[in-house]
Amino acid sequence: MLSRSVVIADGSPAVRDRLRMLLAGAADLDLVGEAATGAEATREVLRHRPDVLVIDLKLGVFVAPETATLAFTELAGDLSIVAAIRSGVRGHLLKSASGEQIVRAIRGVAAGAAVFDTAIADRVLALLTDPDSLMAYYLTARQREVFDLLTIGLPDTTIARRLGLSPKTVRNHVSTILAKLDVRDRAEAIRAYA
Structure with missing residues (x-):
């Protein structure tokens, strides 16, 4: 052995x-x-x-x-x-x-x-298997706020205005969110996690 x-x-x-x-x-x-x-x-x-x-x-x-x-x-x-x-x-x-x-x-x-x-x-x-738990693990609180607004179809400029961020910061958050969730685009993120 x-x-x-x-x-x-x-x-x-x-x-x-x-x-x-x-x-x-x-x-x-x-x-x-x-x-x-x-x-x-x-x-x-x-x-x-x-x-x-x-x-x-x-x-x-x-x-x-x-x-x-x-x-x-x-x-x-x-x-x-x-x-x-x-x-x-x-x-x-x-x-x-x-x-x-x-x-x-x-x-x-x-x-x-x-x-x-x-x-x-x-x-x-x-x-x-619980999307909310998985999201809480992968995303920061700010990224979760951006994601929640993204899932209701708001454009980056509106998300930026609502959260008091620049549109560039929102775009950076969206890119990070997509990478962390291992999805290609917003639509796939929404289908998988919203």
């Missing part, structure tokens, strides 16, 4: 002890480093180039191309989950997971799978 190297990073000695014991019981997983801070995690990953980094999101997210990152944390807010995924995290597991779930998740991300706790997967799916 192929052995996978693992670095664990968590500010809690008790959590690190638990992870260390779980890895000791898995013949195919080799603990090569530990960290209590984000800076230490970065050093350990650069030093060992592990297959998997198991890290508490409170320490930040360090993502290296050759290392699969598994976020191991308390139930995080929707935005931190999405931000972690966007930064390259391959999995997200709650600290309340069973030992078997943790070992299975480490093996899964090491093999290239995306592994998420059911509660987290449900929250991400809800977030991604």
